[in-house]
Amino acid sequence: MFLYDCYGINDNGNLTIDGVDTAMLAQKYSTPLYVMSESLIRENIRSYKNAIERFYNSNGLVCYASKAFSCKEIYRICKDEGIGIDVVSGGELYTALSVDFDTDKICFHGNSKSIAEITLAIDSGVGRIVADNLTELENIDRIALEKGVTANVMLRVKPGIDAHTHDFIKTGKIDSKFGFALPNGEAFEAVKFCLEHNNIKLVGLHCHIGSQIFDSQPFELAAEVMVQFIKKISDELSYDIKELNLGGGFGIKYTQNDDPKPYVEYMEGVSRALIAECEKLSVATPYIIVEPGRSIVGAAGITLYSVSAVKSIPDICNYVLVDGGMCDNPRYALYQSEYEACVANKAAQEKTEKVTIAGKCCEGGDKIGENMPLQKAESGDIIAVFSTGAYNYSMSSNYNRNPRPAVVMISSNGLDKVIVKGETYEDLIRNDI
Numbered sequence: 001m002f003l004y005d006c007y008g009i010n011d012n013g014n015l016t017i018d019g020v021d022t023a024m025l026a027q028k029y030s031t032p033l034y035v036m037s038e039s040l041i042r043e044n045i046r047s048y049k050n051a052i053e054r055f056y057n058s059n060g061l062v063c064y065a066s067k068a069f070s071c072k073e074i075y076r077i078c079k080d081e082g083i084g085i086d087v088v089s090g091g092e093l094y095t096a097l098s099v100d101f102d103t104d105k106i107c108f109h110g111n112s113k114s115i116a117e118i119t120l121a122i123d124s125g126v127g128r129i130v131a132d133n134l135t136e137l138e139n140i141d142r143i144a145l146e147k148g149v150t151a152n153v154m155l156r157v158k159p160g161i162d163a164h165t166h167d168f169i170k171t172g173k174i175d176s177k178f179g180f181a182l183p184n185g186e187a188f189e190a191v192k193f194c195l196e197h198n199n200i201k202l203v204g205l206h207c208h209i210g211s212q213i214f215d216s217q218p219f220e221l222a223a224e225v226m227v228q229f230i231k232k233i234s235d236e237l238s239y240d241i242k243e244l245n246l247g248g249g250f251g252i253k254y255t256q257n258d259d260p261k262p263y264v265e266y267m268e269g270v271s272r273a274l275i276a277e278c279e280k281l282s283v284a285t286p287y288i289i290v291e292p293g294r295s296i297v298g299a300a301g302i303t304l305y306s307v308s309a310v311k312s313i314p315d316i317c318n319y320v321l322v323d324g325g326m327c328d329n330p331r332y333a334l335y336q337s338e339y340e341a342c343v344a345n346k347a348a349q350e351k352t353e354k355v356t357i358a359g360k361c362c363e364g365g366d367k368i369g370e371n372m373p374l375q376k377a378e379s380g381d382i383i384a385v386f387s388t389g390a391y392n393y394s395m396s397s398n399y400n401r402n403p404r405p406a407v408v409m410i411s412s413n414g415l416d417k418v419i420v421k422g423e424t425y426e427d428l429i430r431n432d433i
């Protein structure tokens, strides 16, 4: 009935997350509210970890791509699970450092890193800086030289795999703004640059082929192409690339129509393809890194709203107006992403309506979804939107001076606790002069 097992219905007919009544949570903490299941987050992390143990001889590391959801508590959980993290900005790095995250296990990404960010990464001893372009490589080498250190660098490579959600092709597609293109020799030149500069240690290659991908084949294809590149570097430059970072992008269920494979299956396929290609080309199997973001936290989160009013436009649509919107979830406004929802305090009832859930922001496009099946809603009801754990809080804004909602986590012991406080009006004017 629900997309994931951590959701259920209790005797009051209310939606539960890890057994906790969501209508109670809405009352206790007020709405809008993000709620997350720690158990599901840990379960997702472990399925990737276990897959690397099982299919790749433990020769790898899971790095949670924290742009999906970044705050101190998620970094503590990753630390506790013994995995690494990706950060893509000085701000994410700062947050991770604030909980003493092991810098060895941090990958620092970004296609437009500032000098200040590169300096922070080098000063804090980040394990791998994933370099995007030649100017950045020059900057890394210069700053590392000034500090008298050698920076560990991976190169972000565009392998020419175009992995759209349902339709992927191997192309020379190199129009992305991220990284060095493989097909036109750019990536090879970047490797040479690293080898010629003393304050850079080239530890590996990185690729990330897309997001919300359901098929394991594009990942397998990317792994093969990258191994072929490792072979070329070995043959022509006599340099052994030790690590291969295959990025993230594994899909989750936003609606019943989405059908991602269990993560262990992607990892099994990718590991097999990688090992087979290495054998074929007589290349040593590299240490691998995978960087799931959405698939760690996405399904583990819901957003609770209160219905302020229901507005019918006869023969057009029924608007269910909620007390949040694009300020806490801009994904529909950005790319029409689909969600499922229910009336949390009527979860046991039939979904008899088709509605547009719209927010409170002064934008016509401020919607959570259109044509959404829903129980009959009225003012005062609580709406739960599913699969909002990734790219919601992290993409939220103060548009219209709406304070960001709190994030409550249902701990593994079944107790609810605030992990990010909700913003107050006072917070909104904190930096105003």
Ligand SMILES: *Cc1c(COP(=O)(O)O)cnc(C)c1O
Binding pocket: 065, 067, 068, 086, 109, 208, 210, 211, 212, 247, 248, 249, 250, 291, 292, 293, 294, 295
């Ligand atoms: C966004 C991103 C990820 C995570 O992608 P998901 O689709 O959330 O799994 C991993 N690696 C890199 C480099 C990314 O940019």
